[in-house]
Amino acid sequence: MTTYLIQGAAIGAGAPTDLLLRDGVIAETGTGLSAAGAERIDAGGLVALPGFVDLHTHLRQPGREDAETVETGSMAAALGGYTAVCAMANTDPVADTAGVVEQVWRLGQEAGLVDVQPVGAITVGLAGERLAELGAMAESAARVRMFSDDGHCLADPALMRRALEYVKAFGGIIAQHAEEPRLTQGAQMNEGVQSARLGLTGWPAVAEEAIIARDALLAGHVGSRLHVCHVSTAGSVEIIRWAKSKGWQVTAEVTPHHLLLTDELAGGYDPVFKVNPPLRTAEDVGALREGLADGTIDVVATDHAPHTREDKECEWGCARPGMLGLETALGVVAEAMISTGLLDWDGVADRMSTAPARIAGLSGHGRRLETGAPANLVLVDPAAPWTVRADELASISRNTPYAGLRLPARPVATFLRGHATVLDGKGQW
């Protein structure tokens, strides 16, 4: 196994340091390190961060291998600086049994580029009617701790309560896609000035906020852990701030696209901008950035959602919602949070690695870059503007909303337990 000597990388917002990666761990840190036989990496001007952890990734396998596979999604993740991703359960078949989550987990191991941590479905077939065997998934080789019916909201309040209670027995957490289904029937985009103009059925903010408020109250009532997926509105940020002030165990994520893009992009009816929850207004974007900066929102999660050309090259109303996110997340976060001064690199390390690793229970990830820690880390060039090209992405799918956009920073090297998965911005596979 190659030993790497990373020279002169700033540790987050800190001072330049050398890092010696040997036998899967950070063997030494300091200045002026040397090691015989080590491959040297000149990291002057680069920032070293713990490898990113994505709480919300759609890898599409099993079932839609024409859109993404565990392997190609792992490549995209590694290039994005990730060392772990949580694979959502809305596959075909649904990841609602120990068998399916173990299959996904094994595919991740075989790809070997990031740790693929399966998320289990809460209800059988994501149908929202009865609990899946959550305990069996927890005890499986995949060791599932996070459960979600993502893609669907678990709307039944009694079932939501039971799920929240039940997973306490094995330290589980329920991740909710907050969308009141009756308020979003046929919904196509954010309800507001733009939907009125474009004649597209609105997806009102209240449909998200009402579910978050209900779930936070339930989580508080039964003393369980709730995680709110892809928070998209200013009102949701306020409700989560309030729930946290009560001391309840509520965490939340925001996607890169909700930190940067607005519903005005729907104007040309190009479904590459169609996503669920939908792009909101500039006011919402501002509130989400503030919420992420002050910690109300704990993490950035991509909601990486690959879709084939057929599912996007069509009428807006016929297109499937979702956007690629893994390879552009860091650049978008740098644009939305670093360039604006809302977060420094330590803040990015927390929101993209430490906090999501803690929520997902991934103890080998999100650790401080110090001697003895697993060598899961990413080197970021904070001043390497690049233009997103859909054709250059590792994902099978091409549905990036950022094509042609210039982003200020990018990951240049990623290490998973000391193995370089990415060097000089290129995948090592």
Next chain:
Amino acid sequence: MIRHLLSAADLGRDDALLVLDTAIEMAATASRSVKKLPTLRGRTVVNLFYEDSTRTRISFEAAAKRLSADVINFSAKGSSVSKGESLKDTALTLQAMGADAVVIRHPESGAPYRLAQWLDGVVINAGDGTHEHPTQALLDAYTMRSRLGRIDGLRVTIVGDVLHSRVARSNVLLLDTLGAEVTLVAPPTLLPVGVEAWPATVSYDLDAVLPKSDVVMMLRVQRERMNDSYFPTQREYSRRYGLDVRRLGALPEHAIVMHPGPMNRGMEIAPQVADSPRSTIVEQVSNGVSVRMAVMYLLLGGSGSKENS
């Protein structure tokens, strides 16, 4: 002139007036013994209809034929369209066929915008979902102008299911461009959230607005909307928002009554009102052909012409 007609907002004031002035000339040809103009000879106009709308299709077809264009009707029924061919594949087919213009009617908002990205030819929106129907707005403006002599300063009241109405959206935009004052009247359930950004006033009280209206335009209201609780019953809708004989009497004497059709007689409009001399409903249909001729003439007859330029 603009390249496509996708939204009434595409038309600036000068362009909109040019269409209306040209439509007057087109209408004059209809009274001649030889009704056809040679303008679009050798050009192909495709009517691509994903929704049943015989009246709109026939109107466009008549307009294209009077300009001597070759017309191909490509309707959803009995074609590859209904067999699940994507809009993009259909666009590529039409492109290969050499379509100079495609008139598209589609149940999805924005479909004409997608089509315009995949075709070289002119795209004319003949109604897309709940978005727009710009040639309807043009023919409505033409009708107002011919009946009342102007559009600038007219007080136009649009009544009914604004939320789902492509006619309302296009009319609000075009009438604003042409200087009219628009008031929207509807139950609050049938107005979109975000309507406050439109260049129009909103009222829930039809009786209060009618005496101050030069034009009242009644929108079609589908009876099925009451199943989604947009309003309780047909009877209550008619009582609060229908145009009956009593309300007709509350209009100023010169005021006209419009309806884009097809009407629900007895629902949004009483039969006696629809058939009254104030009603422009029949002439709206004939004006539709003239306006659509003008649109095709201006979009296709200009510099893009293969033969004439």
